[in-house]
Amino acid sequence: MQERLSLIDLKVKIGKIIFKNSVLVASGTFGYGEEYSELFDLNRLGGIITKSVTLNPREGNPPPRTCETPSGMLNSIGLANIGIEKFIQEKLPFLRKFNTRIIVNVAGSTVDEYLQVVEKLNRAKGVDMLEINISCPNVVEGGMVFGSDPECAFRCVKSIRKATDYPLVTKLTPNVRDIGEIALAVEDAGSDCVSLINTLVGMAIDSKTKKPLLANITGGLSGPAIKPVALAMVWKVAQKVKIPVVGIGGITNTEDALEFLLAGASLIQVGTSNFIDPQTAIKIIEGLKNYCKGNKISKIKSLIGKLKIGD
């Protein structure tokens, strides 16, 4: 008996939030949603994670801000964004119209800044969840610093936890010795789930000009090159924490998405691949549906963490 496509259950529940499918688009790679809205129906996405928003507008780092590397890219955007006020006024109303989960990614240089942003979002409409970015490698203050020490991570997330009722997903940096330790800390602090990985610190040099290819010298490495690192970390964290894990890093197609689900991710995010093919997320949603159909799987969530180990 073959499953009909419409009978396949792609839904995933995280806390009280139901995602219509496992595929989200990653912060910083999908703007504020509107940039992609002419290219496909945003309603089809499992969720949209907006570009990191900070208390005040940020211009970001000087250009050049991106360059290509083997199977990857470096960016040093530096959290350029319009600030929380404008975000709520100008961007949220558009996003709100869609029947998909809206996750606002929040960043700050101090815990207080995070709290002020969260405070303003508490009063906003149309937000389903907050992603706490304690992992940006491209800013001098805050960012990765919070995410690379378990105590700092705990304190930051705990304060936010107290300040809001929104479900929280904490976004972790791979630039640590033991990401499982940080994941445990933010679980303890009340994060509803963790997402990983943010970018790896990297650098590129033009041997002709002898200059770094990024004005900021170092940047964050993303794309297929980092997939093996992301997968190892997702697997490790999924075994360490009880809260759901959201997998990110070099996902470009259905097989990649399946690998992250098998490693223990409940949801996945498509990042850099949105640039390469804006339809990536949609193609993966279709691909997962067809995979379930082909393999007679009625609920996608039955795949989560089903990596086969041993013979």
Place this chain on the structure above:
Amino acid sequence: MQERLSLIDLKVKIGKIIFKNSVLVASGTFGYGEEYSELFDLNRLGGIITKSVTLNPREGNPPPRTCETPSGMLNSIGLANIGIEKFIQEKLPFLRKFNTRIIVNVAGSTVDEYLQVVEKLNRAKGVDMLEINISCPNVVEGGMVFGSDPECAFRCVKSIRKATDYPLVTKLTPNVRDIGEIALAVEDAGSDCVSLINTLVGMAIDSKTKKPLLANITGGLSGPAIKPVALAMVWKVAQKVKIPVVGIGGITNTEDALEFLLAGASLIQVGTSNFIDPQTAIKIIEGLKNYCKGNKISKIKSLIGKLKIGD
């Protein structure tokens, strides 16, 4: 006035050791030298770093031990090697015949094991330098554990320092929060230089069989994919320590080598690329010579750390 090729000085001095050029071959990717000796004249290399050797012979991890990833590969060899006795008896005599620097890479599960290996090497002939591997991601004990904590790294290197007169290069793992901190620790412990990076922990899954592609589940990522990470770390460490830095990670051609020199590496090691093109190191040596000629550089060491920052 154009430099004649023969007048270009490719030599690099580390402590008392003179390398005829900047290009070495990395541990684990060049066997014991003999495997490549039919393909080119090993005398042309700046140096050969042998496969990690341990006190007792090691069979290594079960297969499959390698797989490909975008612009990279994973390996989980697990320090398979013939053990120090056999190494000294069977491999060193061959290596000794060549007019190139022989660096023996030493690994162990305990500090005592390192010391026993070093002890035996003290009495061996034909060794120029030891590379202390405190960064292998593929073994349960020792390996990366020593390299991911500054105190452990200090203790391990300090003990070895006391036990031998050989110049020491300590090989660092990138799987840490702050590699600069570890580099400082081993500098304090008396390491004559540091080499980086060893592989990044990574993983690959076959979505069809739902199994990891490596029997060991995780492995070490190497190849062009990791070059940006390696370059960032070399740059960071070169600014932090006073001892010379040896750059490793995804180096496949002359431009790559130049980038590492500019970032602050005194020497570079070719790893995975030996598999892709066994002539890589030779081509880079020629390439560096031609680069110097074309740019009227009489001494290659004048390039080290000459990254241009700012306008």
Place this chain on the structure above:
Amino acid sequence: MVFQKKVKLISSEKLTSDLFRLRFFCPEVAKGAKPGNFAHIRISQNTTPLLRRAFSIFDVDLKKKTFDILFKVVGLGTKILSEKKKGESLDVLGPLGNSFLISSKEQNLVLVAGGMGIAPLMFLASYLVKSEKIKREKISFLYGEKTKNNFVCLGQLKKLGVKTVLTTEDGTKGFKGKVTDLFLKRRIKLGIGKNCFIYSCGPQKMMKKMSELSKKYDLFCQLSLETHMPCGLGACFGCVVKYIKNDTTPLAGQATYKRICVDGPIFDAREVELD
């Protein structure tokens, strides 16, 4: 409206040793493209090169529903593109970006192209001539190349009937010197002044020079800028240029970053800071 489509390569023509012209069948872009717009093309299914490559629309044929790009082989991406064969399909995003401001008054128009800068400016020149709003005698086309053999489109320029002045860095054709030198020297003769519309595209250094000249002489000059563009859609903030608004609004004089892909690629030369 932006489209993403698999489009068929109708023809690939090698114009010089490293310059290629590709023609795609794509009604949407052919119809929608304005001079200055660009297309963002996926070069390969491989992960290296990873990102799309941006190319100015060089020509459109409304009847045949095609658009053309003109490009130079400078790296792996353009190398691969130059090897594409007629009949292959490529994933194209377009038309993207803003477009040149087309004056409706009768005034002197000066197009200043350096090297590959010819691509968007040829489209603009054809458009201006075809639109018939502006007499072709009013249009000057300054075009500089390193050397004689690099010139392309000279026949087309002649056909358009615009006043064409050439320059080469090595003096093998036309004037000797850079096109910005020519621009400076001919400034008075060409009637370049406040009422003039200047359009320019070329290498980064040339754009910087044009920007400086425009500021110095307070000229209205539109530049078509280039940089690496991960998304091309305004989503990643990766493609910015330093921008200082040059008007009387409260924001005037304040430096910000603008995205070249959506706020440009066409900018007022007096409002950007290039290095």
Place this chain on the structure above:
Amino acid sequence: MVFQKKVKLISSEKLTSDLFRLRFFCPEVAKGAKPGNFAHIRISQNTTPLLRRAFSIFDVDLKKKTFDILFKVVGLGTKILSEKKKGESLDVLGPLGNSFLISSKEQNLVLVAGGMGIAPLMFLASYLVKSEKIKREKISFLYGEKTKNNFVCLGQLKKLGVKTVLTTEDGTKGFKGKVTDLFLKRRIKLGIGKNCFIYSCGPQKMMKKMSELSKKYDLFCQLSLETHMPCGLGACFGCVVKYIKNDTTPLAGQATYKRICVDGPIFDAREVELD
């Protein structure tokens, strides 16, 4: 002696929908290659796929100084290889690995090929027949495929004059079943026993089965094994197989890992543990 050389592709022939035969001009490999040896070929200058790909030597022509490989498109590397055109140059390392043990006695020889396993065994069969040490009547060639259309080299086998028995999994040609089933069924008829030399190559599962059968009946059977091979030279220890020495030396019975690239690819079926 191992060589690394840029060698020219003399011809590329498509044999079935996904099977290709390439011929390279390379005096060194043509001269040095023995049945069982392989070549390690760099597929592309791109970083994906990164590593070389190993292919058994399928044929050599000493006069024309060429060697051939036969391969199936199974992934990106073999896809790219199938698109190489006559005249292109490829970087080849070879000949590598050990080779089949050639008996000098008159005895029954049985070659057992599954799918692509045909590649090294055809070279072996030609070699045996040409060497004239062994009467061709003594040679049996069991060859299994999924389905009829997959068979290749049937004409060649006929020409060689060896006793060929075919089997297909779907029964569309010859026997119905796997080649290992055929092997078992025909065991007695083919005179398979202790004095017989058996050579086999095929998919991992088949090699496992052949290994089990060899152990069970204590047969002398040489397997040609495959796995990912980063270096192909014995340097990386990446290509190992579990190995238990089957003799009377002190090491007998002790499990170690052997490198398929230099200690193999040819192994005694009774000495390896496959999964």
